Amino acid sequence: MDDDLIARLRTGLPPEALLTDPQVTASYASDMADFCPAGAPAVVVLPRTVEQVRHVMRTATALRVPVVPQGARTGLSGAANASDGCIVLSLVKMDRILEVSAVDRIAVVEPGVVNAVLSRAVAEQGLYYPPDPSSWEQCTIGGNIGTASGGLCCVKYGVTAEYVLGLDVVLADGRLLRTGRRTAKGVAGYDLTRLFVGSEGTLGVVVGAVLALRPAPPRQLALAAEFPSVAAACEAVCAVMEAGLAPSLLELMDGTTVRAVNALGKMGLPESTQALLLAAFDTPDAPAALAAVGELCTAAGASAVVPAEDEAESELLLRARRMSLTALDALRPATMIDDVCVPRSRLAEMLDGTAAIARTYGLLIGVCAHAGDGNTHPVVCFDPADEDEARRARESFDQIMALGLALGGTITGEHGVGVLKKEWLARELGPVGLEMQRAVKQAFDPLGLLNPGKLF
């Protein structure tokens, strides 16, 4: 079977595009999510052209072999994990930036372009591609599209979905579908573009994208505020948003996270704080806006408000925030990273509730949050070798999602469902929601070959 598959794949692919050594293919088995099952791929394919991708999909359909599309495998939900006997279809070699237009404010790219490479390329033309997931130096645009990635910029600039204007997609049977547009607006037919964004490779293989760009804003200026409680910091977040301010970043780190970052990076953050709030603005009136935020923080009970002296100091603060997950990961042998997003008016309840869950289960749970979005990342730190602790970790992880749903939130703000949260997707969507999701899957992939076992 595998021999036939590989022989057929060879007919439309150069030798270097096919990896079959089991030791090599095993290294493509999973993304960065721990504790998600992953199978052994039959083969890894690294195409360089759309035609090669079509050949792979035609072959997969002919032989009924599942296909798992992959980018840089920096995902956090197991959405890119291989299934046994599958073709891993890695798009990382399709990494050309085909066009950047300052007049049309678009970029046309292949899926394997690394996020940071694109960001730098457009910056050279005075342009800005906002989505900035924390893995931006590694992750690809195709992966960002597959998972609908977010980042620190979202409170002002929104998520990846808002920057995808059109797509070229190879369907399960090898047909090439072009969706969307190159224009600023367009309403010709159903919005299939958005359907693919966040679909985790289950509806088709993205082989090209037209992305929207913005003019580059001024570099941002930041401020840090220390709070005696997480709830007070959340109150400040609500006050900032209610006041109509438009920060380019509004991030929260709890005391556990602050101390973890200090331990890892010697950042010199205030050790005794219960919550550190970082706000930034990228507008000409940033100093005034930061002053307004400072006043709102003080009114909410901040014990200290420290504006960065300049852009370099601002960048240092953001580096501390970007280091949070790595720092929490270093505290204990393993972590599970949650991604619950609630209406920001419920943020304090979410975080207080998370702290209560940590106490109930006797676990260390550090939280960093895209607070302006209500998007929290509780990081459950534990030792998987300790069976009881591992069970408590899993239960607390689930309790956090249950709390998020009870507060009118979602189980995933930006990391996606993958295999990690598929049971929870059904809970969030309810029976009718799930039926219609499955109906869409059926319409695009009737044989169920694309990334099976993910989402549902």
Added chain:
Amino acid sequence: MDDDLIARLRTGLPPEALLTDPQVTASYASDMADFCPAGAPAVVVLPRTVEQVRHVMRTATALRVPVVPQGARTGLSGAANASDGCIVLSLVKMDRILEVSAVDRIAVVEPGVVNAVLSRAVAEQGLYYPPDPSSWEQCTIGGNIGTASGGLCCVKYGVTAEYVLGLDVVLADGRLLRTGRRTAKGVAGYDLTRLFVGSEGTLGVVVGAVLALRPAPPRQLALAAEFPSVAAACEAVCAVMEAGLAPSLLELMDGTTVRAVNALGKMGLPESTQALLLAAFDTPDAPAALAAVGELCTAAGASAVVPAEDEAESELLLRARRMSLTALDALRPATMIDDVCVPRSRLAEMLDGTAAIARTYGLLIGVCAHAGDGNTHPVVCFDPADEDEARRARESFDQIMALGLALGGTITGEHGVGVLKKEWLARELGPVGLEMQRAVKQAFDPLGLLNPGKLF
């Protein structure tokens, strides 16, 4: 048949929610698009609750009767036109604003809320709902969602789709589907919310929406620039966007439109101009930004640049622009309004080409455009009683769409497909695109009862 239908409908609807008098029901037959076929409804239903809508859809499915959802019928593509024997399902009585939150920056509304009513209600809380189609004093949010409406704000704020976070939808068989979220971010499953936006009532009936709001910006300040040619005005548009400026409005009126507006509204616009460009900014640095635009206009060949003295004068300029379609409509017995959107780098070619088409066909075609978006509204003015002129009008209308597609554009930037452009949708999407659109329709409405004959 009709008797059975009406008897069944009565079992779940109050008497005043059912209109059966043929003279009355006939008045619900069509939207504002001319020259689109419309049938005679069997009945018009005006529900006030979700449960009533579900009853209507269950009845329609049981009896296999088509249903045409309607808002205020201000659409311009015949998407809300009745088909013979259908149930017209008018959502205008479901017009409650259920919630407005400044902290969460959302509004929760029923579909029949009028756009301007919502805009004013949220403005009272210092909030802003950007989408502003020119019919905003009449059109409903449900209609805006169905057609994915645009407006003057789009160059900075985008279209309706970007403000719809979640939906309650009654499916063809009466099931209630909840999509999306109340949160700022969320990636749980396929984005069905966006699939419904712009689907013209062919996939389900929107009965509730969670809308994103923004903080209210300062009132905008505008500038008018006169150009000796449309091409020069388009050059200025490209220069403004290439310079990284972010106008809240960037509109173009050709000479024909300017003179039509003067004739209708005694606006005192410059009669001899070939193109009038209006730019506005709603930021604290608006005067400086307008000065920069003025310089770019002059460099592109503007013969005069006139900044508005204040907000009131700015509002007057915008009123002239908003009057354009009505003014062009008054020139001749009838009009056909096109809605082609091209990459803005191709705008000059689009408008010069449109002028050439007008000359070739010996027709009066006035153009106003959301120039910053590359979205043009060529208005073909003609006398339908003159058979030859009517034929030329239809042909020129089609030639304009063909030109838009040849320039990498779309046949519709914001007005939708309806019945007016359904042949052209197939051309724009191509065979695979159309197949997948139909597959989606099949997944949601297997019996084909929802707004049949629209889109495809």
